[in-house]
Amino acid sequence: MIKTKNRCIKDDFMLSSSELTVNKQNNEPKSLGSQVHVIWDRAKDFNVYDRDGNKWIDMTAGIFTANAGHANENIKKAIKAQVDSDLLFAYQYETEIRDRFVRKLLEISPDYFNKAVILNTGSEATDAMYRILKSWAKENKRKYIICFNGSYHGRVLGSALMCGSKENTMWSGINDDDILFIDFPYNEDDVFDPSLLPPKEMIAAFLLETYQGWGACMYPANYIKKLYDFAKESGALVCFDEIQSGFYRMGELYGYTTYSDNIQPDMISLGKGLSSCLPISAVLGRADIIDLDPTTNLSGTHAGNAICCAAGLANLEFLTDMEFQQGFQKRVAYFEKRCEKLLDLQLVSKVNYKGMVAGIIMESTDVANKVVESCLLNGVLPVCTFRESIKLGPPLTISIDAIQEAFDVIEQAISGVV
Ligand SMILES: Cc1ncc(COP(=O)(O)O)c(C=O)c1O
Numbered sequence: 001m002i003k004t005k006n007r008c009i010k011d012d013f014m015l016s017s018s019e020l021t022v023n024k025q026n027n028e029p030k031s032l033g034s035q036v037h038v039i040w041d042r043a044k045d046f047n048v049y050d051r052d053g054n055k056w057i058d059m060t061a062g063i064f065t066a067n068a069g070h071a072n073e074n075i076k077k078a079i080k081a082q083v084d085s086d087l088l089f090a091y092q093y094e095t096e097i098r099d100r101f102v103r104k105l106l107e108i109s110p111d112y113f114n115k116a117v118i119l120n121t122g123s124e125a126t127d128a129m130y131r132i133l134k135s136w137a138k139e140n141k142r143k144y145i146i147c148f149n150g151s152y153h154g155r156v157l158g159s160a161l162m163c164g165s166k167e168n169t170m171w172s173g174i175n176d177d178d179i180l181f182i183d184f185p186y187n188e189d190d191v192f193d194p195s196l197l198p199p200k201e202m203i204a205a206f207l208l209e210t211y212q213g214w215g216a217c218m219y220p221a222n223y224i225k226k227l228y229d230f231a232k233e234s235g236a237l238v239c240f241d242e243i244q245s246g247f248y249r250m251g252e253l254y255g256y257t258t259y260s261d262n263i264q265p266d267m268i269s270l271g272k273g274l275s276s277c278l279p280i281s282a283v284l285g286r287a288d289i290i291d292l293d294p295t296t297n298l299s300g301t302h303a304g305n306a307i308c309c310a311a312g313l314a315n316l317e318f319l320t321d322m323e324f325q326q327g328f329q330k331r332v333a334y335f336e337k338r339c340e341k342l343l344d345l346q347l348v349s350k351v352n353y354k355g356m357v358a359g360i361i362m363e364s365t366d367v368a369n370k371v372v373e374s375c376l377l378n379g380v381l382p383v384c385t386f387r388e389s390i391k392l393g394p395p396l397t398i399s400i401d402a403i404q405e406a407f408d409v410i411e412q413a414i415s416g417v418v
Helices: 019-027 073-084 096-108 122-140 158-160 221-234 306-320 322-340 365-377 400-417
Strands: 043-044 047-049 055-057 114-118 144-147 181-183 203-209 239-242 267-270 281-286 348-352 357-362 391-394
Touching: 055 400, 073 306, 096 114, 096 306, 114 122, 122 144, 122 158, 122 203, 122 239, 122 267, 122 281, 144 357, 203 221, 221 239, 306 322, 322 348, 322 357, 322 400, 357 365, 365 391, 365 400, 391 400
Parallel strands: 144 181, 144 203, 203 239, 239 267
Antiparallel strands: 043 047, 047 055, 114 281, 267 281, 348 357, 357 391
């Protein structure tokens, strides 16, 4: 039995499928994909518990979502108060809670964003960005949206079309020839090369996933600078998909600012950490872009749901509060220090990290899967990518001693596979 302050794994724990796995396989689509066999019974702050009393340090934040910690007390209180107020749903009618949430989101964000589109999921938000970009391109007699091979932007058709992997749209048979893909700069010395692009007056926009999801791959700072300068000089828009990187995941409110203080995107998409729990997403941008075409229909039955807005507002208040911010930078410094140390280990080819996200690139998928399994058996839950990377992105409230315990387990797991 493993029992520490932050972990508990009983002797009889096994990573095997349960009746819930069978039900899920029988009742839900196969394409839902697989997950590691940990049954979530409850999740509190940076711990996940199963039905048998096993307890893991959560290095996933669900999936980069519970930035304010699972079942955050302030967010729970706000949700309960909203439920008790008997306003659970209000379609697109005006409500105070929606107004307060939208105003808070704009208030904490840079001034160059003056409009917020409120939707439900991350995919919907990037899909909305696609629609807006298409309208903007048409109006400005431009054509191309430049995206990156290997990037992920969601599963709704418009967002899927901008994903840099054919699998995301193969099922549809639909292609948008105006979306062009360039290679992601995986190496520190990769340079942005405009000669590979169409004539600059034909480029409508660049869309960047702030870091590439599967391995937390980040752009060389110089690459971003060159791309940004080129786009501005060409009159093209620059948009970031901040769905995973937003809300302090990379150490700052939005991840793109960690590359340079001089970048002012035209639009960004947000989700996940926007509420730390419930489905709510957003696109931030300028009125002249977002309001250009009234036919883009940036709305929905549940978009801006009252309970989601209440959760989102409490989440933003929590994350921007001094009390959270003070301890946060110390935790980030320790997390980054431990990431750096992983490079000393055999089988680790690269570690991409910034703030509280890391992608540990292993020699092979098989090695990565074995490391994940060993972590799970020792009370640490990393993101299993089912490829050659292991991702870490704990709730941002995680304590330093839990980060320490988690990295000790991860290091042992890697050494064990060697
Ligand atoms: C960068 C990025 N964009 C878009 C999405 C899609 O978000 P959702 O799953 O909420 O639709 C994700 C989800 O993982 C993401 O990481």
